[in-house]
Amino acid sequence: MTTTIEIKGKVKDGFQRVKDAFAANFADHGEVGASLAVMVDGKMVVDLWGGSADATGTRPWEQDTIVNTYSTTKGLTALCANQLIEQGKLDPEAPVAKYWPEFAQAGKEKLPVKYMLKHKAGLPAVDNMIPASEGYKWEPLVDALAAQKPWWEPGTKHGYHAITFGSLVGEVVRRISGMSVGAYVRKNISEPLGVDFYIGFGAERDASVADIIPEPFQTPPPDHPLAAAFSNPASMTFKAFMITPEPMVNPNFMNTREWRAAEVPAANGHGNGRSLATVYGALANGGEVNGVRLLQNDTIDEMRKEQSSGPDAVLTIPMRFGRGFFLELPEYQLTPNTTLFGHPGMGGSFGLADPEAKVGIGYAMNKMYLPPDMVSVDPRWMPIFQTVYASL
Secondary structure (H helix, E strand, O other): OOOOOOOOEEEEEHHHHHHHHHHHHEEEEEEOOOEEEEEEEOEEEEEEEEEEEEOOOOOOEEEEEEEOOOOOOHHHHHHHHHHHHHHOOOOOEEEEHHHHHOOOOOOOOOHHHHHHHHOOOOOOOOOOOOHHOEEEHHHHHHHHHHEEEEEEOOOOOOOOOOOHHHHHHHHHHHHHHHHOOHHHHHHHHHHHOOOOEEEEHHHHHHHOOOOOOOHHHHOOOOOOHHHHOOOOOOOHHHHHHHOOOOOOOOOOHOOHHHHHHOOOOEEEEOHHHHHHHHHHHHHHOOOOEOOEEEEEHHHHHHHHOEEEEEEOOOOOOEEEEOOOOOOOOOHHHHOOOOOEEEEEOOEEEEEEEOOOEEEEEEEEEEOOOOOOOOOOOOOOOOHHHHHHHHHH
């Protein structure tokens, strides 16, 4: 017997098919609980949620439910840095050591800030794992990165800094602003926009947090380049995801108070479709929404210019990056345009903007999807994008 999931929220006239696609994902693709929102021209045209906030179906997904968005967090962290760049407080051409003097070790004295934002710093991993007991603390990984010798000559190639991106960019944000990334996001993004997005929060919000429902990690096929890398504990790729003896993004840890309280700006942001769509709706609308300006349009144009492209030194697959953001890959095109930018997260969440169409989309869910080939598009995404663009 199939149980019909009640989809709550609102859609503007002309966007009913988006609601239908969202609802179909529960029946067709095993969605458990999720939220989806779409902004067009700075106006919310879709704001939906439904399903369960836990695996047992005992807690409904509510309007204010938030969930761990994994690497979708990186987009908010990058936004912090781009705000500081626009304000003239952070020079992307300047050495990181100008803001973080301890970083000038192991030949990194002249390594510029821009390399961190475009994943060209050569610091996706550290030689020695951080002890498990120290994994969620700020200083151990930051100190290890300051002392770390780059894995390649900075600037010569790019490689996804899966965990270290948050610490590298986050420490520069902290040194300049005097605030942790979590505090900076709350003060300069979440509170002005009136949205629920947090990097680290207290127990008072736990009742509104959906539990992550993990999918067992599938080893890549034997002929996939990542298969060898993941099977070799000495490889850079292995170390990039294994900063601690247990992976920092281990789904078994994601529902703990310890994880929710920590600030891991590469992986533990918590939000929902509405918060992500509002942020990216602003970025798709010249930087402003609901009377709140996040960035000037010129800054947005700069941060979505291609900075890195081609085979990724960590993931071994083609990737494209702007100044802190993913850029759409033509071979996995989701939209009629090729100008989509933002950030997806492990398991399926995403926040994306299309300035040409003035569309911002946010999606957050608790049932993870992990393709074994690392590149397949989440099957829940395409119906959403197809119906959004068909509705414009």
